Amino acid sequence: MEHVNTVISFVSNYRVAILSALTLVLATRALKRGKKQHTYEPGVVYLYDFPKGDFPLLHISPFVLKVSLFLRHANIPFKVINNLDMGPRNKKPWIRLDGEVVSDSDIIIHYLIKKFNIKGFEINDADLAADAHLLRRFIDDAAVWSLVYSRWVDPINCSTNIDAIFSSVPFPISVIVKRFASNGTSKQLYGVGISRYSRDEVYERAAKDLDALARRLGDKPYLLGKEMSLVDISLFSMLAQFTFEIVQSPAGAALKSHRNLVDYVKRIGEAHFKSDELDFSKSYPSSRQ
Template sequence: MITLHQYPEAFGLSSLSPFCIKVEFFLKVAKLPYKNHVEVNPAKGPKGKMPFINVDGDKIPDSSFIIDYLMNKHSLKDLEIKDPGAQAQAIAFKSMIEDALYFGLLYSRWVDPVGFKRMKSEFKSMFPPFIGGPFLEFIRRNLTKQSRAQGLGRHSAEEVYALSAKQISALATLLGENAFFFENKITYFDATSYAFLTTILKQPIDSPIKKAILSHQNLCDYVDRLDVVSGVRK
């Protein structure tokens, strides 16, 4: 049995982390039986992050390594991208989402004062009285430092959101009029693209990143389509 260790639900999403949503969505489309184990403390993960899976005592961390492990272990050929050109695009766009758009999402939640105010009100109740507020401020300071170290946090808010909007536009162009991003079927790539798009759309922060997605009807339709696959919507 696969046990998925992930952050708790938030905003009507299965987890507050798109990386956790990514793995759970993949488990569903791969039709692999699993159970959830909610973690609040990232230090419990083998690499100090969530998610990770436990398979018969073996712990596999990091969403990408988890999916690679499951693809190989269960020979999930139907979820592969077979065309070499499409494979190259998938690698590049996955990196764009997880290494660039992710920091735009992080900025909108924790650095932008408007987003942080909403995050604080949503998550304060998860902690004991008098602890939640200071702890969330501590998280904000750490993530702001992380954002600056990565580079995005050194830009103005307008510049950050302009970069994120370009990334969203690139995704919309890649999808075009297709139902899915590659080979007219769900592939492992959709776990990443869906996880991030649905997280941005469903979190209660009216950020410019959300507005950028809403300006592309094909991306909105794509999320609606995969909500059905994920079980969010029937």
């Protein structure tokens, strides 16, 4: 009887956690049962993205957009698969090509350069190559956190953004996915230190990052000069996220105060994406928001 009372007490105290875990298990099984079986064509890259959300941007992750832009620029045939499968590193993007699975945007791009013998991204000058490496690391590993904050933690904008991100995920799976994704991202942002700052401090840092990038770009067509490099693929993919916002963040407003950054995003976007993928004819955020 004592054991029964202990179990009853445990269930009573942790019923919310137990119900959440049970719902997650059932949701995961439902997703696996409903997962489409794809026929993979040889020589075609299959890019795994998040479910399509209600965003005016075809990829809501800058890192998925980064791989998508590279594939287009390099004229590599590819198809996008939108689902919640996070791949071997438990992160997006990841790709499948001829039975091989590769994840992490940088690793994917360098894998594809070698696999398809892509030319044009070499930097022969050692000092310029070092600058490119540092810029790419700054964009991908530092500046990007203000974007993550604006999507997931910003107390004014995050609820609208999160609802839009998971708009295509069916209920009740969406409820659980939102909760786990939000909690996980919040912990991650606290871990890297960003969410320990006030909202104004976060966006002040973001504005300074954008000021520096605008100055580094200057009047050049691309960051390193006349030709598009891997640094530009990273930079465009982050800036595009602030260009196409549902609710304008202070970082998005700061970006749009730099004419050269606005023109830069539009120039690369129009050269690589169709109008129904990136529609620069509309104003974002749209007036309906």
